[in-house]
Amino acid sequence: MPTAIEFFKFLPKTNCGECGQATCLAFAMQLANQKATIDACPYVDGGAKEKLEESSAPPVRAITIGSGDRAVSMGGETVLYRHERRFVNPTAFAISISDTCSAQEMEQEVSKYLDMAFERVGTVFNIDMFVLRDDSGDPESFRTAAVRLRSLTDLPLVLESSSADVLSSAAAELRDVRPLIYGAGQDNIEAMVAVAKENSLPLALIGNDLDRMAEMVEVARKGGVEDLILDLGSSSMKHILESNTVARKVSLRRTFKGLGYPLMNLVGSGPAAMMKASLAVMKYSSLVVFDSLEAQQALPLMTLRQNIYTDPQVPIQVKEDLYPISDPGEESPILFTTNFSLTYFTVRADIEKSRQPVWLQVVDTEGLSVLTAYAAGKFSHEHVATALQASGALDRSKGPIVTPGMVAKLSGKLEEALGRKVMVGTMESSALPKFLKNLRQ
Amino acid sequence: MAKVPLPKEKWSGNIGSVSLGDGGVRAGGGKGMPFLSFEDRSYPRALIAGEVMDDVSDFPQIVLDQFGEAASDPVSWAEEWKARGADLICLRLLSTDPDRGDASPEDAARTAREVADATGLPLIVYGCGIADKDADTMEAVSASLAGHRSILAYVEEDSYKRISAAAMANKHSVLAFSNLDINLAKQMNILLSDFGVDRSDMVMDPLMAPLGMGMEYSYSVNERIMLAALSGDRMLQVPMVCDASQAWQVRDCSDDDPSLGDVAERAAWWEFTTALAALLSGADILILRGHDAMALVKEAIDDLGGGA
Numbered sequence: 001m002p003t004a005i006e007f008f009k010f011l012p013k014t015n016c017g018e019c020g021q022a023t024c025l026a027f028a029m030q031l032a033n034q035k036a037t038i039d040a041c042p043y044v045d046g047g048a049k050e051k052l053e054e055s056s057a058p059p060v061r062a063i064t065i066g067s068g069d070r071a072v073s074m075g076g077e078t079v080l081y082r083h084e085r086r087f088v089n090p091t092a093f094a095i096s097i098s099d100t101c102s103a104q105e106m107e108q109e110v111s112k113y114l115d116m117a118f119e120r121v122g123t124v125f126n127i128d129m130f131v132l133r134d135d136s137g138d139p140e141s142f143r144t145a146a147v148r149l150r151s152l153t154d155l156p157l158v159l160e161s162s163s164a165d166v167l168s169s170a171a172a173e174l175r176d177v178r179p180l181i182y183g184a185g186q187d188n189i190e191a192m193v194a195v196a197k198e199n200s201l202p203l204a205l206i207g208n209d210l211d212r213m214a215e216m217v218e219v220a221r222k223g224g225v226e227d228l229i230l231d232l233g234s235s236s237m238k239h240i241l242e243s244n245t246v247a248r249k250v251s252l253r254r255t256f257k258g259l260g261y262p263l264m265n266l267v268g269s270g271p272a273a274m275m276k277a278s279l280a281v282m283k284y285s286s287l288v289v290f291d292s293l294e295a296q297q298a299l300p301l302m303t304l305r306q307n308i309y310t311d312p313q314v315p316i317q318v319k320e321d322l323y324p325i326s327d328p329g330e331e332s333p334i335l336f337t338t339n340f341s342l343t344y345f346t347v348r349a350d351i352e353k354s355r356q357p358v359w360l361q362v363v364d365t366e367g368l369s370v371l372t373a374y375a376a377g378k379f380s381h382e383h384v385a386t387a388l389q390a391s392g393a394l395d396r397s398k399g400p401i402v403t404p405g406m407v408a409k410l411s412g413k414l415e416e417a418l419g420r421k422v423m424v425g426t427m428e429s430s431a432l433p434k435f436l437k438n439l440r441q
Numbered sequence: 442m443a444k445v446p447l448p449k450e451k452w453s454g455n456i457g458s459v460s461l462g463d464g465g466v467r468a469g470g471g472k473g474m475p476f477l478s479f480e481d482r483s484y485p486r487a488l489i490a491g492e493v494m495d496d497v498s499d500f501p502q503i504v505l506d507q508f509g510e511a512a513s514d515p516v517s518w519a520e521e522w523k524a525r526g527a528d529l530i531c532l533r534l535l536s537t538d539p540d541r542g543d544a545s546p547e548d549a550a551r552t553a554r555e556v557a558d559a560t561g562l563p564l565i566v567y568g569c570g571i572a573d574k575d576a577d578t579m580e581a582v583s584a585s586l587a588g589h590r591s592i593l594a595y596v597e598e599d600s601y602k603r604i605s606a607a608a609m610a611n612k613h614s615v616l617a618f619s620n621l622d623i624n625l626a627k628q629m630n631i632l633l634s635d636f637g638v639d640r641s642d643m644v645m646d647p648l649m650a651p652l653g654m655g656m657e658y659s660y661s662v663n664e665r666i667m668l669a670a671l672s673g674d675r676m677l678q679v680p681m682v683c684d685a686s687q688a689w690q691v692r693d694c695s696d697d698d699p700s701l702g703d704v705a706e707r708a709a710w711w712e713f714t715t716a717l718a719a720l721l722s723g724a725d726i727l728i729l730r731g732h733d734a735m736a737l738v739k740e741a742i743d744d745l746g747g748g749a
């Protein structure tokens with residue numbers, strides 16, 4: 001992003017006020033903070049505008065594949081390391097399907113992957129896209145298969161072929177749902193760019209050499225296609241790590257212009273695919289395409305994606321509520337803890353380990369951990385009592401109420417407030433299994 | 442033709458290294474961000490420590506199945522890890538826990554010595570997690586492993602003196618634990634340094650939270666530690682130990698729910714993914730529980746070109 005001073009240079013400095021700001025300098029500052037757009041000043045000439053737009057373009061272009069609710073956004077990334085700022089658009093996962101499979105096979109494949117969904121901490125994970133792969137070499141077979149695939153799913157599609165002839169009628173037929181064209185290599189780039197341009201579709205460029213890729217990007221842009229995604233090759237983990245890192249880094253640093261697009265990786269199937277995919281999620285890939293994927297692979301991979309794309313500024317918070325663990329009943333103990341996700345996960349895992357039925361009350365502490373929340377006055381006996389009452393915990397069980405050992409001080413006042421027996425639990429969550437087993441006896 | 446510049450950083454620092462065993466095993470020493478050959482042409486190969494317990498009650502059955510008979514005894518278990526290619530043994534002396542039989546420090550130290558003698562591999566030795574007992578145990582372990590440089594685990598801000606002194610007495614390394622925070626990690630290393638522990642005898646564990654249980658915090662803390670260390674912060678230029686065995690704490694890792702797919706394979710990927718995140722963010726030593734996960738991790742390190 002240009003600075004306020006850089007913007008200021010392009011303004012007429014007449015302070016006419018038509019942009020809504022008192023002075024040109026004030027307007028420049030608004031621009032630098034992305035609170036205004038250059039169009040608000042009628043006096044900036046076209047050439048200057050173009051220059052400004054170029055230097056204020058995001059370092060990694062944002063593009064969209066698909067249409068409607070299920071459309072997938074990619075790119076728009078601004079940082080190399082996630083502690084600096086949240087990674088923006090999570091990696092999409094796609095499954096590749098051959099155009100030679102029968103109608104029935106295609107239906108089975110599609111429904112297998114549509115059913116592969118998991119819920120984790122309140123979020124549903126699933127496959128994001130399908131790729132239709134040209135194995136037939138026949139435009140009509142490919143078009144028919146594309147239409148059939150589209151009738152089975154509203155997920156965004158990728159149309160894959162090395163031949164523009166095979167692709168073109170399917171692309172024209174499905175252009176309204178905005179599939180990705182995959183893709184252009186050294187040999188077919190002119191023809192592929194033409195197909196993408198004609199149908200206003202995003203285009204993937206394929207090549208494992210960065211310098212050559214930069215030239216292909218130039219060719220595509222000259223041909224009028226700006227919505228690009230780059231496949232820099234996936235031959236090894238080393239190649240993925242280094243190519244993706246270089247492309248992201250030179251784009252963010254603006255030391256090189258031509259590679260500022262989302263990246264993608266085709267990883268195949270089996271263990272090697274899982275390894276490459278895990279790496280690609282952590283290292284800047286916007287789209288990972290599999291030939292096949294099983295549930296035992298998809299769950300860890302999708303959990304990884306959720307972890308990596310979490311906003312580092314906002315600790316994930318668990319909803320304040322009463323959580324039953326191992327089917328608790330009227331006599332089961334009621335434990336409580338904070339809504340800081342790490343604390344909650346740890347306590348929960350340790351309770352599960354004990355195999356004892358427990359009611360776990362989460363108290364909203366704005367994402368602070370036990371001691372911090374207590375010190376900040378967000379985990380007082382009043383907070384806890386209110387939460388226990390609101391969730392109905394006190395009606396569900398007559399069992400003992402257990403405070404975390406670190407806030408043993410709460411127990412007296414809490415006992416008074418609730419008129420119920422309150423016990424002091426363990427200092428460390430890891431001691432809970434033993435504590436709970438003893439409690440039972 | 443367009444020429445894409447290599448975004449090579451000019452780092453002013455590098456990670457220190459520790460030598461272990463009889464000196465032939467080295468951990469640490471990286472000069473760039475992990476596995477980027479344009480920053481560090483010979484990024485050091487991360488070492489793998491296979492986990493062995495001297496008490497397997499409450500231990501996941503899937504792992505015991507992987508090791509079969511061997512897991513019935515710490516020595517044969519450790520030998521099995523060695524045969525499968527582990528570089529170190531992570532020995533957890535759980536039997537010293539007053540609630541698990543309260544084994545004496547001498548008995549525990551004998552186990553450590555037997556494991557070291559049988560495998561010849563350096564050890565990372567943990568006690569039972571109760572500070573006073575662990576200090577007693579580590580004093581005995583330090584003496585019994587004299588001449589076989591190992592890592593005594595772990596020391597924390599409020600209890601580090603006895604274990605550190607025990608390590609120094611026999612030239613072992615100390616594992617400095619801190620709770621997911623770059624400043625705490627640095628603080629811990631400073632404490633040890635002030636106490637007289639040489640930096641070449643320090644390794645640190647900034648807490649590797651597992652996949653699905655806060656892994657992203659650790660990934661970012663580790664990355665920040667690496668960036669600060671490479672930028673010249675000497676008190677963070679300490680090799681990093683990441684304990685990926687904690688993946689097994691996560692329910693989805695080994696929950697026997699068929700809708701989540703094959704459980705043994707899922708557990709291996711859960712541990713692998715935690716380990717890969719650790720490697721990419723700077724781990725020099727990985728503690729692993731499953732040998733299925735180790736096989737995958739080794740393949741990944743090869744494919745990433747580590748230690749090339």
Ligand code: SF4
Nearest residue numbers: 015016017019024041
């Ligand atoms: S409209 Fe343009 S010229 Fe007028 S004050 Fe705003 S920036 Fe300055």
